Structure formats: C-alpha cells, structure tokens
Amino acid sequence: MKVLVTELMWDDGIEELKRNGYSVDYDMELGRKRSELLELVPAYDALIVRNETKVDAELLDAAKNTKVIGRLGVGLDNIDLEAAKARNIPVIPAVHANATSVAEYVMASMLDAYRPLAEADADVRKGNWDRKFFTGYELNRKTLGLVGLGEIAHRVAKRANAFGMNVIGYDPFVKPYDHILAETGVRPVETLDELLIHSDFVSIHVPLTKATRHMISKDNFKCMKRHAYVINSARGGIVHEQDLVEAVQSKEIAGAYLDVLETEPVQKGSPLSKVEAIHLSPHIAGLTDESQSRTAMMVAKEVMKVLEGGKSLCAVV
Numbered sequence: 001m002k003v004l005v006t007e008l009m010w011d012d013g014i015e016e017l018k019r020n021g022y023s024v025d026y027d028m029e030l031g032r033k034r035s036e037l038l039e040l041v042p043a044y045d046a047l048i049v050r051n052e053t054k055v056d057a058e059l060l061d062a063a064k065n066t067k068v069i070g071r072l073g074v075g076l077d078n079i080d081l082e083a084a085k086a087r088n089i090p091v092i093p094a095v096h097a098n099a100t101s102v103a104e105y106v107m108a109s110m111l112d113a114y115r116p117l118a119e120a121d122a123d124v125r126k127g128n129w130d131r132k133f134f135t136g137y138e139l140n141r142k143t144l145g146l147v148g149l150g151e152i153a154h155r156v157a158k159r160a161n162a163f164g165m166n167v168i169g170y171d172p173f174v175k176p177y178d179h180i181l182a183e184t185g186v187r188p189v190e191t192l193d194e195l196l197i198h199s200d201f202v203s204i205h206v207p208l209t210k211a212t213r214h215m216i217s218k219d220n221f222k223c224m225k226r227h228a229y230v231i232n233s234a235r236g237g238i239v240h241e242q243d244l245v246e247a248v249q250s251k252e253i254a255g256a257y258l259d260v261l262e263t264e265p266v267q268k269g270s271p272l273s274k275v276e277a278i279h280l281s282p283h284i285a286g287l288t289d290e291s292q293s294r295t296a297m298m299v300a301k302e303v304m305k306v307l308e309g310g311k312s313l314c315a316v317v
C-alpha cells in the first residue's frame with residue numbers, strides 16, 4: 001500500500017511505515033503545491049499531513065483511494081472534518097504528542113519577557129556592561145491567564161505553578177468542579193474580560209474556530225494591564241494582528257510572543273515584524289526532537305492500524 005506524506009515528518013515514523021512494507025512518498029513541500037498534490041493524490045491509500053495541506057472536499061474527491069488521513073499534530077483547522085466524515089475517511093491527529101513542547105515554549109516566552117538573555121548577550125558583545133538596564137522581574141507571584149483549558153493549558157499551568165505563579169483560566173466548556181483544575185492549580189474565571197484584567201501574561205490555548213477567530217482584538221487589549229504580554233502558540237487568526245500592533249505601539253500592553261500567524265510564512269513587510277516588542281517564531285512551539293519523534297511514530301502506527309482493517313481510537317471522525 002502507498003502512503004503520501006506532504007509535510008515535515010520525522011524519520012522514525014517514515015522508517016516505521018517502510019519496515020512494515022508500506023511504500024512511502026515524502027515531499028515536505030507538497031502541501032503548498034496544490035495542483036501537483038491534486039494530481040498525485042489518487043494513487044495513495046493514506047495521506048499524512050501537518051498544518052499547511054488544505055484537506056478540503058476537492059482534495060478528498062481527488063483522493064479516490066485514500067482510506068485514512070494522519071495529522072502530524074493536533075490543530076484540525078486545515079481539515080474539513082465534515083467532508084472527511086461524509087466520505088468515511090477517518091482523520092487521526094497525534095493526540096497530546098506535542099503538548100509538553102508547547103508548554104515549555106510558553107514558559108520560555110515568559111522567561112524571555114522578564115529575563116531577556118539574548119538581548120543582554122548582544123549588548124555585552126558590543127562592549128557594554130549595563131546591569132541596571134537588564135534588571136529583570138520574577139515570574140513568582142505574577143498571574144498567568146490561560147485562554148482555553150485543554151491539554152496544553154494544563155501542562156503550562158503545572159509548570160507555571162512550579163515557578164510560583166497564580167494561574168487563572170477561561171474556558172466555558174470546562175466545568176468549575178472539574179478535577180483537572182484542582183490537580184493543575186488553575187482558578188477558573190467566568191469571563192474573558194475577568195481573565196484579561198487580572199493577568200500579567202495571557203496565553204492562548206484554544207483551537208481556531210468561527211467562535212475564536214479574532215477572539216483577542218482591540219477592546220480586549222484595552223482591558224489588559226499595561227505591562228502585560230500576550231502569548232499565542234495556538235493559531236494565527238485568534239489574535240487580531242493589526243489591533244495587536246496598535247495596542248503595543250500605543251503601549252496599551254507591553255508586548256507579545258507569536259508562534260503562529262494569520263498568514264504563514266510571515267509576509268514580507270508585515271507590520272508585526274517592525275515592532276520590537278512583538279517576538280515572532282516560525283510555528284515551532286510544538287517542534288522538538290522528542291515531540292516530533294512521538295508524533296511521527298503515533299501517526300504511522302495509527303494509520304497502519306486503519307489500513308490493516310482496524311479502528312484507531314485517536315480518530316476524530
């Protein structure tokens with residue numbers, strides 16, 4: 001059977017498929033080459049994608065022999081789940097496989113905001129020794145507000161607790177008596193405004209949906225503390241980018257860490273890249289060697305399970 005991998009996949013998973021007798025074609029840029037992809041896809045029994053391949057009705061119609069779709073991550077905003085369901089094609093994300101890596105990225109962002117080592121290093125290399133300017137702040141006793149209280153948010157909360165932070169969270173779908181809140185030390189709040197008003201850091205952990213698009217925009221920044229930072233490692237489009245630029249430029253908030261953008265890769269001349277206090281990274285929060293090895297192996301194994309006639313417990317449709 002033939003498997004087509006259209007985006008970055010760690011060797012472990014590719015080798016696992018080959019060891020089990022599958023023929024694998026791998027082009028990590030194919031997700032961006034739509035017409036080539038549409039031409040190639042009918043020949044494959046399984047499709048393995050990441051976040052850039054648009055898996056819509058058109059692609060699924062072309063994928064006449066495809067029996068399963070593996071997703072090398074958890075965000076599903078690039079996949080038309082209804083269209084997959086209608087065609088009886090299970091979609092299998094790498095459930096929880098990169099959550100710890102994202103949680104560590106959020107901790108790194110908060111530490112960078114308060115202890116900017118890269119900037120201090122650059123300054124010392126210029127011959128300066130400015131101890132006053134580089135005096136930082138402690139995360140201890142600061143408030144972290146988590147928007148969305150799913151898998152990643154809880155892993156962030158555990159780590160933030162270890163740093164002595166107060167952690168609050170907003171998620172209308174999580175019950176206030178849910179045991180996970182007690183286990184990870186999150187105090188739930190009832191409204192997004194309440195979270196924004198109290199937080200020194202606001203970290204976003206919701207999927208991109210119609211309801212979450214531009215969930216953080218102009219009026220929300222006005223609620224926030226002037227020294228607060230926004231961290232978005234979830235999806236571009238949840239934070240309104242132009243409103244963010246204006247909020248940082250007018251000092252309504254201190255800055256932001258964005259791992260994800262509304263249009264990826266970053267556009268030439270993007271206003272985001274002109275604001276020093278907006279820190280950008282190329283969608284790498286979930287990318288570590290460990291997480292990608294786990295992700296690739298999990299997806300390879302679950303895809304093979306379906307191709308061999310079994311059922312994957314990780315399938316979302």
Ligand SMILES: NC(=O)c1ccc[n+]([C@@H]2O[C@H](COP(=O)([O-])OP(=O)(O)OC[C@H]3O[C@@H](n4cnc5c(N)ncnc54)[C@H](O)[C@@H]3O)[C@@H](O)[C@H]2O)c1
Pocket residue numbers: 073074075076096098099102147148149150151152153170171172173174205206207208211212233234235259260283284285286287
């Ligand atoms: N940057 C990266 O590398 C990276 C890596 C992994 C995941 N992600 C993104 O992070 C997102 C979250 O991942 P997760 O594993 O924590 O997902 P999850 O499904 O475990 O949690 C999402 C939470 O968001 C909540 N939610 C949904 N709509 C909401 C709303 N309108 N208001 C408040 N809460 C709402 C849900 O109730 C759920 O608890 C993913 O959907 C993905 O887009 C990014």
Ligand SMILES: O=C(O)[C@H](O)CS(=O)(=O)O
Pocket residue numbers: 050051072073074075076098286
């Ligand atoms: O949704 C995810 O898991 C992440 O955004 C990482 S990736 O799969 O898009 O690389």
